[in-house]
Amino acid sequence: ISGTNLFGGGTTIDTVTLAGTPALIQSVIGGTNGTVVVVALAGSGTGDVVMTSDTGVIVRGVGLWTYSEVLAVSPNAGQRGTRVTITGLALLADGSSLTSLTLAGIAAQVESVSNTTIVARANPLDVASPFVGDVEITVDNGQTVTGANLFTYNPPGSIDQVNPS
Numbered sequence: 609i610s611g612t613n614l615f616g617g618g619t620t621i622d623t624v625t626l627a628g629t630p631a632l633i634q635s636v637i638g639g640t641n642g643t644v645v646v647v648a649l650a651g652s653g654t655g656d657v658v659m660t661s662d663t664g665v666i667v668r669g670v671g672l673w674t675y676s677e678v679l680a681v682s683p684n685a686g687q688r689g690t691r692v693t694i695t696g697l698a699l700l701a702d703g704s705s706l707t708s709l710t711l712a713g714i715a716a717q718v719e720s721v722s723n724t725t726i727v728a729r730a731n732p733l734d735v736a737s738p739f740v741g742d743v744e745i746t747v748d749n750g751q752t753v754t755g756a757n758l759f760t761y762n763p764p765g766s767i768d769q770v771n772p773s
Contacts, residue, residue: 609657609669615640616665626673627655651675654697676701678743678755685760688732692716692759694743695725703747711759712741730761738762 615621621644624631629651637643644659657669676698686692692711700706700723709716709728716728726745743755 609646609659610643611667611669612641614642614644614659614661614667616661616663616667618661618663618665620662621659622662623658623660625656625658627651627653627675629675648675652677674698676751676753678745678753678758681743681755681758684758685738685762686730687762687764688730688734690730691719691727692730693725693727694745694755696753696755697724699723699726699745699753701745701747701749701751701753703749703751705748706745707748708744708746710742710744712739712761713744714741714761730759733761735761735763 609624621633621636624633624644624646626648629649631646631648634645634647637645652675654671654674657672659667674697678694678696680695682693683690706718706721706726709718709726711730714731714733716730719727719729738760740757740760743758745753747753
């Protein structure tokens, strides 16, 4: 986080929140007109970056933070070849491209990618019984965006008989 007069007249930053979620302050580089390095903790949504100095002064960046988040998977269950649409916020986590996508731990075939929507196909996989797992998006900057337990792999369908044949 960089800017000017970040300390608001104080000597250091006491707290930082990202979209209302506390962040861990790692370092301050260059003083009040420098950079504050923080670690974002688990959170969701979009909101302000708020820094509070040791004097209680608040410096706010309105609407400057968005957590990467999987909001929906549709359909949320399928079998081999099912086309799946994943929607969310900042799915590319400030990277430029997706490097892998898994549905319930199985690599998916990606068809299209944007920061808010990913379309993919479930890979051919014959499973004996349904199993649930995470949707995991890995981006070229090393970050991973995970939606916990959002996809169920189902056994493939089968046609047993046709009458009349």
